[in-house]
Amino acid sequence: MLTRAPIVINDTTLRDGEQTAGVAFRQSEKLAIARALDAAGVPEIEVGIPVMGEDEQAGIRAVAALGLKARLIAWCRMREDDLAAAANCGLSIVNLSIPVSDLQLSAKLGHDRAWALEHIDRSVRRACAMGFEVLIGGEDSSRADPGFLLQVVQTCEAAGARRFRFADTMGIMDPFGVYERFAAMRAATEIELEIHAHDDLGLATANSLAAVRGGATHVSTTVNGLGERAGNAPLEEVVVALDHLYGLTTGIDKLALGSVSKLVAEASGRPVPVNKSIVGDAVFTHESGIHVNGLLRDRRTYQALDPHELGRDHRLVLGKHSGLTSVLHACHEAGLEIDTPGARRVLAQVRSHADRTKTIPTLDDLKRFHHDAVSAPVAPI
Ligand SMILES: CC(=O)SCCNC(=O)CCNC(=O)[C@H](O)C(C)(C)COP(=O)(O)OP(=O)(O)OC[C@H]1O[C@@H](n2cnc3c(N)ncnc32)[C@H](O)[C@@H]1OP(=O)(O)O
Numbered sequence: 001m002l003t004r005a006p007i008v009i010n011d012t013t014l015r016d017g018e019q020t021a022g023v024a025f026r027q028s029e030k031l032a033i034a035r036a037l038d039a040a041g042v043p044e045i046e047v048g049i050p051v052m053g054e055d056e057q058a059g060i061r062a063v064a065a066l067g068l069k070a071r072l073i074a075w076c077r078m079r080e081d082d083l084a085a086a087a088n089c090g091l092s093i094v095n096l097s098i099p100v101s102d103l104q105l106s107a108k109l110g111h112d113r114a115w116a117l118e119h120i121d122r123s124v125r126r127a128c129a130m131g132f133e134v135l136i137g138g139e140d141s142s143r144a145d146p147g148f149l150l151q152v153v154q155t156c157e158a159a160g161a162r163r164f165r166f167a168d169t170m171g172i173m174d175p176f177g178v179y180e181r182f183a184a185m186r187a188a189t190e191i192e193l194e195i196h197a198h199d200d201l202g203l204a205t206a207n208s209l210a211a212v213r214g215g216a217t218h219v220s221t222t223v224n225g226l227g228e229r230a231g232n233a234p235l236e237e238v239v240v241a242l243d244h245l246y247g248l249t250t251g252i253d254k255l256a257l258g259s260v261s262k263l264v265a266e267a268s269g270r271p272v273p274v275n276k277s278i279v280g281d282a283v284f285t286h287e288s289g290i291h292v293n294g295l296l297r298d299r300r301t302y303q304a305l306d307p308h309e310l311g312r313d314h315r316l317v318l319g320k321h322s323g324l325t326s327v328l329h330a331c332h333e334a335g336l337e338i339d340t341p342g343a344r345r346v347l348a349q350v351r352s353h354a355d356r357t358k359t360i361p362t363l364d365d366l367k368r369f370h371h372d373a374v375s376a377p378v379a380p381i
């Protein structure tokens with residue numbers, strides 16, 4: 001367990017989440033998602049990208065007009081036109097993004113490290129003078145020279161930025177590397193540090209936790225892990241893992257995670273896989289005979305998380321891997337009397353049903369198997 005101040009979640013479903021190829025939220029959906037995140041206790045929401053134009057700005061203004069408790073952030077490139085657009089949106093916090101790897105600095109912007117440091121200093125001061133609270137996004141931080149990155153963070157701090165966001169833009173880091181980079185930044189600066197992890201190697205949540213261990217105060221997330229390519233660190237995973245593994249609170253209501261997930265799945269047109277951690281439909285469903293037998297004796301035998309924490313419950317189903325306990329239990333629950341030899345006959349039918357249909361038998365199926373099993377002639381001794 002870590003003894004620390006609450007970790008602040010900066011949810012970017014409405015910005016990086018919407019950057020998922022093919023996803024576009026209507027204004028009504030943006031408002032509904034913002035409301036749901038706020039009601040769940042998400043303290044920061046990255047609302048959109050003002051420089052995209054009037055429609056995007058209108059959407060951001062509409063979210064701002066909701067009067068939510070959450071702090072709302074506009075994502076900007078580190079450019080004057082982006083800042084001017086943000087000034088049109090009624091928000092007081094901007095995230096100014098600048099690439100910090102040599103590759104992106106030179107290939108995208110045609111500049112070098114010295115220019116970047118000067119540009120950060122100038123841009124932060126300008127944005128502060130415009131009355132914004134300034135957060136800095138270090139795009140491609142994971143491929144930046146580690147020594148240069150510390151200079152970047154110190155330049156942000158000296159110029160008056162409140163936060164530096166380390167973006168593993170390409171999702172190429174592992175938790176050990178992330179921990180080291182955050183520990184080094186933490187030792188070099190007092191400002192807030194945020195991790196923005198992508199999931200290209202399936203490590204976004206693990207990397208976010210490693211960043212927290214290394215000193216991150218803030219974590220970027222998206223609902224259901226929506227986002228560029230393989231997506232971002234999923235809100236639901238980060239919130240539950242921080243709580244379970246480190247005892248760190250985020251102030252987010254775990255009971256709300258399921259409904260927020262459904263809302264975003266629908267609005268994005270990206271269904272949640274049934275086995276998706278925390279919010280997947282099947283993550284508390286058990287078929288295997290040994291597991292069901294254990295769960296019925298003591299839930300802790302095969303319970304990673306208490307589903308009640310998420311407003312859910314275990315579901316025990318019959319299938320190819322069931323054992324006799326499962327069949328006896330299912331029959332009992334359905335009010336069907338059966339003895340052990342009868343249950344063996346039901347089990348044979350359950351297995352054959354699973355092989356043939358690749359589905360979980362319904363209550364009607366079970367009643368039919370039961371009827372066949374109890375009316376089957378008893379084999380002569
Ligand atoms: C890692 C991330 O997620 S970064 C966020 C990415 N999100 C998006 O791109 C979604 C929204 N983007 C858009 O709507 C458009 O790309 C806009 C409005 C930002 C820019 O549109 P356009 O002016 O048509 O530029 P275009 O998309 O062709 O190219 C991007 C420009 O941004 C510049 N740029 C990229 N990152 C930065 C940065 N951090 N700071 C300054 N300039 C940047 C590029 O060099 C390029 O500049 P150029 O037009 O002078 O060549």
Ligand SMILES: O=C(O)CCC(=O)C(=O)O
Pocket residue numbers: 016095096097098136137138139140165167168169170196198
């Ligand atoms: O620079 C930032 O603010 C982060 C941008 C981003 O989404 C990323 O790098 O993946």
